[in-house]
Amino acid sequence: MGNASAPTLADIDGDGDLDLVVGEENHTLKYYQNTGTTSNPAYEAKTGGSNPFNGINAGFFPKPTLADIDGDGDLDLVVGENDGTLKYYQNTGTTSNPAYEAKTGDSNPFDGIDVRDFSSPSLADIDGDGDLDLVVGEFYGTLKYYQNTGTTSNPAYEVKTGDSNPFNGIDVGYYSHNPGRY
Numbered sequence: 001m002g003n004a005s006a007p008t009l010a011d012i013d014g015d016g017d018l019d020l021v022v023g024e025e026n027h028t029l030k031y032y033q034n035t036g037t038t039s040n041p042a043y044e045a046k047t048g049g050s051n052p053f054n055g056i057n058a059g060f061f062p063k064p065t066l067a068d069i070d071g072d073g074d075l076d077l078v079v080g081e082n083d084g085t086l087k088y089y090q091n092t093g094t095t096s097n098p099a100y101e102a103k104t105g106d107s108n109p110f111d112g113i114d115v116r117d118f119s120s121p122s123l124a125d126i127d128g129d130g131d132l133d134l135v136v137g138e139f140y141g142t143l144k145y146y147q148n149t150g151t152t153s154n155p156a157y158e159v160k161t162g163d164s165n166p167f168n169g170i171d172v173g174y175y176s177h178n179p180g181r182y
Contacts, residue, residue: 010066017041027062032044056077065077074093074094075098079121088102109155113136115144121135127147132155137172
């Protein structure tokens with residue numbers, strides 16, 4: 001692993017166990033396929049055409065996460081960027097043989113979201129309505145909440161602030177307590 005590694009676990013190849021994807025400082029996403037079992041994992045590096053993320057310019061200090069963004073049953077890729085934005089790569093392959101295609105502008109449901117520095121996305125159904133909401137960590141230690149006001153297959157994210165943000169007041173950052181340090 002290089003500097004500033006950002007790992008995430010997901011079943012990339014659809015075999016029921018967790019594989020490892022690591023965002024690297026050098027704009028790449030490394031893929032380690034779990035060739036073991038769910039209870040005894042063993043990770044093997046996949047490169048070139050064996051890495052479904054090969055050729056993706058993930059940006060500087062990428063923070064990957066995987067979830068079914070478009071509701072089609074496979075895992076799509078969302079990458080947090082050091083500039084605070086989110087890149088979206090739709091899985092146009094299958095659950096067992098993924099292929100990722102960059103989506104921009106109106107085709108990217110995260111277009112326009114910018115938390116300023118070093119975005120670190122996470123997706124889950126926060127409000128219990130059956131679709132994926134977005135929580136984004138950022139450099140200064142705050143957690144931004146974006147409620148999915150769309151659907152499972154056509155998400156639309158709306159920022160929630162103050163009392164509408166269940167993460168309001170949670171401060172996890174060093175730089176928020178030491179603002180002169182950056």
